[in-house]
Amino acid sequence: FWEGRLPPGYTVYLNYVLTASAPADYHTYSLVEYKGEYGNVVAKNKSEIRIIKFVELKPQIEVIENIHTNNGFNTSKIVMNPNETANVSVVIKNTGSAVAYGVNAGVKTNLETEGNSGIKLDSLAPGKEVSYTYILKANRQGKYEVTTEVTYRDEFSNLYSSTSSKYIYVDSPAISLNMGSRINNGKLFFEIEAKNVGTRAARNLIITVDYPKNFRLISGQSVNSYSILGAGKTTGKYDITFLIPGVKSTKTFDFLIETSYNDQFYHNYKEELVKSIELRPLSQNAILGISGKNLYKLDEKGLIEVYIKNTGAKAENFILNVAVPENMEYLPMYGKKDREVFLKPGESFSYKFSVKAVTGGDGSITAHADYGGITAESELRFRVEGPVIEVYSVTPKEKIVVGKEFTLKYIIKNIGYGPALNMKAITSLPKNIEPSGVESEIGRLDVQKEKEIAIHLKANKNGKYISKLVVSWSDEGGKNYLSTTESNIDVPVIVIKESSKARSVSKKINA
Structure with missing residues (x-):
C-alpha cells in the first residue's frame, strides 16, 4: 500500500510478498484512486487481473515396474513356467516439486528373488530417476502379486509411499478378457470373449457382467459359466444387449466384467475388466413421470402412478416398463406395471399399480418409456423403515x-x-x-x-x-x-533352506 503526492512525470514502484495458506489459483489486481488539487476524487483505475498459481512443494515418486519373461515384455497376462526366471527392472522417478529424502524401495512377493530387489537413497531431486534390476523366480504354482513399494519423506519429515503391482501366473490358468461395444438405435451391444492364456485348464469358469441399474438387459445373459476352459482356448464371442437410458447431459457409465475360476487344485482366481460407455443426450419428445409414497413401513402397501405425454410432432407407440427394486414387491393383482400405448401429438396416458415394502433401506422405482429409438426415464426414490x-x-x-x-x-x-x-x-x-x-x-x-x-x-x-x-x-x-x-x-508353505558349511576332516597317518 502506498499513499502520497505524485508529481507529473514521476513513477512509484511497489514491491510486496504474497503468501498462500493452501495450493490454489489466486486472482490479484491493483486499484489506484487519485484526487485533484481540491481533494475531490478524479478517478479510480483498476489494473489487469493476474492469476498467480501456488503449488504445494512436495515430492512425488512414480514407480515403473517392467517384467521380462520368456513370453515377452510386460504382456497383458504375465505367465511363467515352473522354476522359470524373469528379469525385473524398476524405475523410480521423482515427478514432484521437492526433494524426496530417505528413499527406500523394496519388493513384496511370495515368489523367490535373486539379486538386489531394492534400493536405498539419501535423496532424490525433482525430475531425477534411478533404476535397478533383479531376478524373479517362479518357484511355486499359482497367481502371485509382485509389488514394488517406495517410502520417502519430505523436508519436514512427512512420510509418503508409492507402489506398483503386477500379477504373475505360474503353471496355472490365466483368463484374459476382451470386450467390444457399439451403440445403435438406442441399444448398447457388447461382444465378450475370454481366453485362457495360462498353461493349465481353468475350471468352473464364471463370467459376470455387472451393469448400471438404469440400463436394461434385453438379450443375452449377464452370467455365463463354463465347466472347463483348456490352456490356449477361448470361450468364443457372445453378445449381450442393453437398452440405453436417456440422459440430460453427457454422462459416463462403467460396466464391470468379473471372472472367477479354479485350477486343478481348486485354488480360486478372480479377474476383472472395467468398460466405460459415454452417452450423450437425445432430444426428447415425451414427458414421463412417476409418483407415489416416499416413506414406507415394513409390509406397507402403496399405489404408484405412471404418466406419459407425447410432446412431439408425430404419433408414437410408447412401451412403458417399470423396474421395482429388491426391497419392494410388485403386486400384480392390483394392476399391470408394464404397458404399451399409442399416443397422438399432445395426448397423454396414466395408470396405477401397487407395491409392498418387504425389506428396509433406500430404493428407487424407475419408469422407462421406449419410443422411436429414444428412452425416457423417470425415478421415484423411497425409504423403508427397517434394518439393512x-x-x-x-x-x-x-x-x-x-x-x-x-x-x-x-x-x-x-x-x-x-x-x-x-x-x-x-x-x-x-x-x-x-x-x-x-x-x-x-x-x-x-x-x-x-x-x-x-x-x-x-x-x-x-x-x-x-x-x-x-x-x-x-x-x-x-x-x-x-x-x-x-x-x-x-x-503358505514355508520353505526352509539348509545352509552349507565347509567341514575339515582329519585322518590319522600311520608312519
Whole structure:
C-alpha cells in the first residue's frame, strides 16, 4: 500500500510478498484512486487481473515396474513356467516439486528373488530417476502379486509411499478378457470373449457382467459359466444387449466384467475388466413421470402412478416398463406395471399399480418409456423403515503360519432405518482349521451401529481355505433374514533352506 503526492512525470514502484495458506489459483489486481488539487476524487483505475498459481512443494515418486519373461515384455497376462526366471527392472522417478529424502524401495512377493530387489537413497531431486534390476523366480504354482513399494519423506519429515503391482501366473490358468461395444438405435451391444492364456485348464469358469441399474438387459445373459476352459482356448464371442437410458447431459457409465475360476487344485482366481460407455443426450419428445409414497413401513402397501405425454410432432407407440427394486414387491393383482400405448401429438396416458415394502433401506422405482429409438426415464426414490445388514470380512494383518494362532475378523453393520433383533452369527470353518465352527450371540443391533467379531483360529496344514459367516436376524415385525460373507485363508508353505558349511576332516597317518 502506498499513499502520497505524485508529481507529473514521476513513477512509484511497489514491491510486496504474497503468501498462500493452501495450493490454489489466486486472482490479484491493483486499484489506484487519485484526487485533484481540491481533494475531490478524479478517478479510480483498476489494473489487469493476474492469476498467480501456488503449488504445494512436495515430492512425488512414480514407480515403473517392467517384467521380462520368456513370453515377452510386460504382456497383458504375465505367465511363467515352473522354476522359470524373469528379469525385473524398476524405475523410480521423482515427478514432484521437492526433494524426496530417505528413499527406500523394496519388493513384496511370495515368489523367490535373486539379486538386489531394492534400493536405498539419501535423496532424490525433482525430475531425477534411478533404476535397478533383479531376478524373479517362479518357484511355486499359482497367481502371485509382485509389488514394488517406495517410502520417502519430505523436508519436514512427512512420510509418503508409492507402489506398483503386477500379477504373475505360474503353471496355472490365466483368463484374459476382451470386450467390444457399439451403440445403435438406442441399444448398447457388447461382444465378450475370454481366453485362457495360462498353461493349465481353468475350471468352473464364471463370467459376470455387472451393469448400471438404469440400463436394461434385453438379450443375452449377464452370467455365463463354463465347466472347463483348456490352456490356449477361448470361450468364443457372445453378445449381450442393453437398452440405453436417456440422459440430460453427457454422462459416463462403467460396466464391470468379473471372472472367477479354479485350477486343478481348486485354488480360486478372480479377474476383472472395467468398460466405460459415454452417452450423450437425445432430444426428447415425451414427458414421463412417476409418483407415489416416499416413506414406507415394513409390509406397507402403496399405489404408484405412471404418466406419459407425447410432446412431439408425430404419433408414437410408447412401451412403458417399470423396474421395482429388491426391497419392494410388485403386486400384480392390483394392476399391470408394464404397458404399451399409442399416443397422438399432445395426448397423454396414466395408470396405477401397487407395491409392498418387504425389506428396509433406500430404493428407487424407475419408469422407462421406449419410443422411436429414444428412452425416457423417470425415478421415484423411497425409504423403508427397517434394518439393512452389511457384513464383510477383515483380512488378517499377521502372516498365517501352520500351528500358530491367528485372528479372523468380521464386521456386521446396520445401515438401515430400524433395529435388527435376535441377531446370531455362525462361522463355518474348513477342515484343517481349528475350531471347526464358532457361534456368536449378538442380540440387538441398532441403526448405524456395528459389531466386530474376532475369532481366534489355528491352521493345522498349509493350503488355501474359505471361511463362511452366516448372520441371521429379524425385524420388529418378526420377519427373519440371512446375510452371508466369505473370507479367504491362505496358509503358505514355508520353505526352509539348509545352509552349507565347509567341514575339515582329519585322518590319522600311520608312519
